[in-house]
Amino acid sequence: MTYLAKPKFHHPSIEVNEIGLTHRDYEGSISTLCAGCGHDSISSAIMHACFELNLPPHRVAKLSGIGCSSKTPTYFLGGAHGFNSVHGRMPSVLTGANAANRELIYLGVSGDGDSASIGFGQFAHSIRRGVNMVYIVANNGVYGLTKGQFSATSDKGAKSKKGAVNTDSPIDLVAMALQLGATFVARSFSGDKDQLVPLIRAAIEHKGPAFIDCISPCVAFNNHDGSTKSFDYVRAHNEAVNTLDFVTERAPITTSYAPGTMQEVKLHDGSSIRLRKIGAGYDVHDRVAAMTYIQSRGAKGEIVTGLIYLENDPGDMHDHLGTVSTPLNQLGDAELVPGQAALDKINASLR
Amino acid sequence: MSIHSVNDFVVRFANINGSGSASANQMFARAIIRMGVPVATRNIFPSNIQGLPTWYEVRVTAEGWQGARGGVDLVVAMNPQTFDKDVASIEPGGYLFYDSSRTIPSSKFRQDITVIGVPLTEICNREYTDSRQRQLFKNIICVGALAALLDMDVTVIEQLLSEQFASKEKLIAANHKALAIGHSWAKHNLSCPIGLTVQRLDAVGDKIYVEGNNAAALGAVYGGATVCAWYPLTPSTSLVEAFGSHTRKLRQEPQTGHKRYALIQAEDELASIGMVVGAAWNGARAFTATSGPGISLMQEFLGLAYYAEIPAVIFNIQRGGPSTGMPTRTQQADLLACAYASHGDTKHVMLFPRDPNEAFSFGAEAFDLADRLQTPVFVMLDLDIGMNHMLVKPFTWDDSRRLDRGKVMTYEDLEGGKLFGRYLDVDGDGIPYRTYPGVHPSKGSYFTRGSSHDSMARYTEEGGPIAENVVRLLKKFDTARTLVPGPVIEPAARPTRLGVIHFGSTGPAMDEAARLLAAAGVDVDVCRVRGFPFSEAVIDFIGAHDQVFVVEQNRDAQLRSLLMIEHGIDPAKLTPVLYFEGPPITARFIAAAITDLVAGAPAARKEKALS
Numbered sequence A: 001m002t003y004l005a006k007p008k009f010h011h012p013s014i015e016v017n018e019i020g021l022t023h024r025d026y027e028g029s030i031s032t033l034c035a036g037c038g039h040d041s042i043s044s045a046i047m048h049a050c051f052e053l054n055l056p057p058h059r060v061a062k063l064s065g066i067g068c069s070s071k072t073p074t075y076f077l078g079g080a081h082g083f084n085s086v087h088g089r090m091p092s093v094l095t096g097a098n099a100a101n102r103e104l105i106y107l108g109v110s111g112d113g114d115s116a117s118i119g120f121g122q123f124a125h126s127i128r129r130g131v132n133m134v135y136i137v138a139n140n141g142v143y144g145l146t147k148g149q150f151s152a153t154s155d156k157g158a159k160s161k162k163g164a165v166n167t168d169s170p171i172d173l174v175a176m177a178l179q180l181g182a183t184f185v186a187r188s189f190s191g192d193k194d195q196l197v198p199l200i201r202a203a204i205e206h207k208g209p210a211f212i213d214c215i216s217p218c219v220a221f222n223n224h225d226g227s228t229k230s231f232d233y234v235r236a237h238n239e240a241v242n243t244l245d246f247v248t249e250r251a252p253i254t255t256s257y258a259p260g261t262m263q264e265v266k267l268h269d270g271s272s273i274r275l276r277k278i279g280a281g282y283d284v285h286d287r288v289a290a291m292t293y294i295q296s297r298g299a300k301g302e303i304v305t306g307l308i309y310l311e312n313d314p315g316d317m318h319d320h321l322g323t324v325s326t327p328l329n330q331l332g333d334a335e336l337v338p339g340q341a342a343l344d345k346i347n348a349s350l351r
Numbered sequence B: 001m002s003i004h005s006v007n008d009f010v011v012r013f014a015n016i017n018g019s020g021s022a023s024a025n026q027m028f029a030r031a032i033i034r035m036g037v038p039v040a041t042r043n044i045f046p047s048n049i050q051g052l053p054t055w056y057e058v059r060v061t062a063e064g065w066q067g068a069r070g071g072v073d074l075v076v077a078m079n080p081q082t083f084d085k086d087v088a089s090i091e092p093g094g095y096l097f098y099d100s101s102r103t104i105p106s107s108k109f110r111q112d113i114t115v116i117g118v119p120l121t122e123i124c125n126r127e128y129t130d131s132r133q134r135q136l137f138k139n140i141i142c143v144g145a146l147a148a149l150l151d152m153d154v155t156v157i158e159q160l161l162s163e164q165f166a167s168k169e170k171l172i173a174a175n176h177k178a179l180a181i182g183h184s185w186a187k188h189n190l191s192c193p194i195g196l197t198v199q200r201l202d203a204v205g206d207k208i209y210v211e212g213n214n215a216a217a218l219g220a221v222y223g224g225a226t227v228c229a230w231y232p233l234t235p236s237t238s239l240v241e242a243f244g245s246h247t248r249k250l251r252q253e254p255q256t257g258h259k260r261y262a263l264i265q266a267e268d269e270l271a272s273i274g275m276v277v278g279a280a281w282n283g284a285r286a287f288t289a290t291s292g293p294g295i296s297l298m299q300e301f302l303g304l305a306y307y308a309e310i311p312a313v314i315f316n317i318q319r320g321g322p323s324t325g326m327p328t329r330t331q332q333a334d335l336l337a338c339a340y341a342s343h344g345d346t347k348h349v350m351l352f353p354r355d356p357n358e359a360f361s362f363g364a365e366a367f368d369l370a371d372r373l374q375t376p377v378f379v380m381l382d383l384d385i386g387m388n389h390m391l392v393k394p395f396t397w398d399d400s401r402r403l404d405r406g407k408v409m410t411y412e413d414l415e416g417g418k419l420f421g422r423y424l425d426v427d428g429d430g431i432p433y434r435t436y437p438g439v440h441p442s443k444g445s446y447f448t449r450g451s452s453h454d455s456m457a458r459y460t461e462e463g464g465p466i467a468e469n470v471v472r473l474l475k476k477f478d479t480a481r482t483l484v485p486g487p488v489i490e491p492a493a494r495p496t497r498l499g500v501i502h503f504g505s506t507g508p509a510m511d512e513a514a515r516l517l518a519a520a521g522v523d524v525d526v527c528r529v530r531g532f533p534f535s536e537a538v539i540d541f542i543g544a545h546d547q548v549f550v551v552e553q554n555r556d557a558q559l560r561s562l563l564m565i566e567h568g569i570d571p572a573k574l575t576p577v578l579y580f581e582g583p584p585i586t587a588r589f590i591a592a593a594i595t596d597l598v599a600g601a602p603a604a605r606k607e608k609a610l611s
Helices: A038-052 A068-075 A090-100 A112-118 A120-128 A173-180 A193-205 A231-237 A287-299 A317-321 A339-349 B021-034 B080-088 B120-127 B131-149 B154-164 B169-189 B212-222 B237-250 B269-281 B292-297 B299-308 B335-339 B356-373 B383-387 B411-415 B463-483 B506-519 B536-543 B558-567 B587-598
Strands: A060-064 A081-084 A105-111 A133-139 A184-189 A209-215 A238-240 A242-247 A262-266 A272-277 A303-310 B008-016 B039-044 B053-061 B072-077 B090-099 B114-118 B208-211 B227-230 B262-265 B286-290 B312-318 B349-351 B376-382 B389-392 B447-449 B488-490 B498-503 B525-529 B547-552 B574-578
Touching: A038 A068, A038 A133, A038 A193, A038 A209, A060 A068, A060 A090, A068 A081, A068 A105, A068 A133, A090 A105, A090 A120, A090 A133, A090 A317, A090 B227, A090 B262, A090 B269, A105 A112, A112 A120, A112 A133, A112 A173, A120 A133, A120 A173, A120 A209, A120 B269, A133 A193, A173 A184, A173 A209, A173 A287, A173 A303, A184 A193, A193 A209, A193 A242, A193 A303, A231 A238, A242 A303, A287 A303, A317 B262, B008 B021, B008 B080, B021 B039, B021 B053, B021 B131, B021 B154, B021 B389, B039 B389, B072 B080, B080 B090, B090 B131, B114 B131, B114 B169, B120 B131, B120 B169, B131 B154, B131 B169, B154 B169, B208 B212, B208 B383, B212 B237, B212 B286, B212 B312, B212 B356, B212 B376, B212 B383, B227 B237, B227 B269, B237 B262, B237 B286, B237 B383, B262 B269, B269 B286, B269 B292, B269 B299, B269 B312, B286 B292, B292 B299, B292 B312, B292 B335, B299 B312, B299 B376, B312 B356, B312 B383, B335 B349, B335 B376, B335 B558, B349 B356, B356 B376, B356 B383, B356 B389, B356 B463, B376 B383, B498 B506, B498 B536, B498 B558, B506 B525, B506 B547, B506 B587, B525 B536, B536 B558, B547 B558, B547 B587, B558 B574, B574 B587
Parallel strands: A060 A081, A060 A105, A081 B447, A105 A133, A133 A209, A184 A209, A238 A303, B008 B072, B072 B090, B090 B114, B227 B262, B227 B286, B286 B312, B312 B376, B349 B376, B498 B525, B498 B547, B547 B574
Antiparallel strands: A184 A303, A242 A272, A262 A272, B008 B053, B039 B053, B208 B389, B488 B525
16 A cells, blocks of 8 residues: 555664665555565565665666565665566566666566466566566465465475465476576575575676575465475575675675685676685586585475575676667667658668 | 450469469569559468468559459469369459470360460470479579560569679579570460560559568657567568568667667567567557467556556557468458457557558557557558558658657656656646656656556555546547547549448558449448547548448458447448458459449358459
8 A cells, every 4th residue: 555655754863875865765665465474574675785785766677567475566665666567477577678778777576476377488588588687586385365375386295274285396486597597596585684685685786687586484374384485494494505795895894714615706896795605515606506406405305595596797688689788768769760861762672 | 255454464373382483473573563564462372381372463453453353364373282273263264374394184274264385394304404493493484484475574574683683693694594495485385475465654653562561660660669579470470570670770879780679589479568568668669560369468468558558569460360260361350359458448549551651651650659648559450461562652751750759757857846646637638647767866756557546656446546547548548539540531423422431451452442333333432440549530421421331351340340339320320341251352342242232232242262
């Protein structure tokens, strides 16, 4: 209910970022999701990451499909244009928007029903196409708005709130994203803000399709015993491969790392992140190894989280298409309309 | 009695697709145009790549009629599969040209036609050893023989061959040789010319010979389109291919060679229209090209674009329906599917170009209209005008014209304190203002959604504001009525109470039908509808007549239905004249149907099938 505006006054000593904005400036309207919903933590992590990156909110375009997760863009970055499109079709709308103006930051928010079922094709093809975007799936394994049906990411054997057992194989969107050529692939947990905020930050900095599967328990329909997407279950089975520390000129990192446990990764804008490895010998640049790793851990019932794969300088859809650097929506008549002289030549060639 | 005619007859080539006949046949047609004689040409082809029957029809027409006439005067029968049917299709007194290398029993021929045998295969086998050469040059030898039979200027064909192979010197001589072989064989062995001849004329003028899909694509370039998202679908594919080829020449940044456009092949039609909606929401001019099955798949997004008020241009190259239907045949049967696309109360703007010239101008105009009205605009071509070359007026562009981006609030507008409400009717025409994403740090952002919203783009479940908003959309549709191209009305020579309404590709056949009707003493005023919603002038036209024939290429009289639904017109007043067999409607069919109806006879629904 976007008409419930929050009061804008704040304490004079509240923290301000480099462009003079406070955390409050990154908020949207009040969430109408259930109290305790994991999705609100994702919204909060997005706001936090944008604040830390000193992003002007209006330079972000936030797009979503349909479902609980897709409602969330209303609840963050009120200064940004938003587009709540149709079920499962956010990726195509985002792709078109990106084609029109390559200079904005595109944040797509979707859910497991939206991306793994009705929109599975669009999810796949937007990633294949190399669209420069952050694609976050708030994954709770269940249809919330229609009250508790299994989704396609529900694990086989998982139990619904009403006691039904899921017999269908699950889709692992991280495995799919790796196979489809996503150049930034991460998984996180809405209950782990320390891990999620730097991942979103790095995903925004990344140029190319950045996919984050964020397990986000549904407190209303999927947080019970027998669920594999409940807070308790995820906490007990979470296996992080790394944690991220950002290195900027303003805030150099002084932490010392034990030999062999640190991997430095340069980002598109020249800054870098340092990955503190937890999984021994895990190389974030090895796509094939990453695919094997998540499969073998998954087989043991573990949920691998962290930055799972990253490709350096991958290029994006605009590079592939060879489009001009000026955003297409800013080209004027002179650049677009060839005029009568060109038409005369065409007419002559058709005689 | 053989048919004798100068510059007014129909030739039909019967071929096997994939045999390389298409370019030789087109050369034949172009040669006639170069002799100053207009032609109307049509491809009748299968949904297949190799091995099935295909026909190419050249109507030689001094008067320049661009519609299909119906009937064939000379068949060039090169396909044994369809030989019997092709022979049967010839008008009494007509001519049959066939490859006489193999003996064909005389029972296969007709007594009332002239049979002309040329041993094409035999000649080729004698002259060439390579099998591919035998096949390709056979087509040129055939054209050479026809040139002799029809008394055509063979130097014109030589010139066309030289132009076609300008970059391959060797091929020019080889093709000239093949042409000469055919020409001299016919001169020495046959009685030339036959009763059908082409004589130089000056009736082509500055006309251009072009397909509607190519023209519409050029219209999109001139209309400022920068994003095209599409999915391959016959018969729309060549429109996108033409856009690619035009933009490669016209839309490169000179310094870098980078593209001032994005051409994206989507995974399906849902994604292609989704990309168009996303791009247009973000301020680029965007379009897709598709056909009936694609329109069916796009319904949900079309409803979103209507309700969220996002411009989009959709070129619908209509083919035969329903379902997969006839991918390579023509119909005008998607009017209702487009006019009311998607669930809930929706209405969409449509434009009906009659030929490639209007496909260009409406193609460009559609982008201004879509931006001005902030809604999807359909450009309703069909296979007949989309995929066939037609001889039309040259394209023109007014260099002082500027792209009309419609009501867009800029940074300066917002900074200057203008009130922004995304769905607020400020000007009383039902059209609100919009902003592009990223325009201003603190003003002008809004949330776009397909769920119910009020004039300030806020989600609401309050009945009053929701109803107010959708009633405003009706007002906007009324504004559209004044912006779409109005009808073209051709009055009869004498005052009459009879009218005809038609649209789109029926135009060329209808022009000729009006002449036939006048000659038969049936006076009709003719109104060609060019846009939906209907202009007042269309309704006035109906009001001014006692009986109005509505001529359409579909089964269900869809334009007639739209007139009844939108304007409450008495069905008894609107008499349907319908043709929907797949080939394009002909002047002969229209004239016969209307003559019968006027005489009180039941409508003639069928004529002899063209293929």
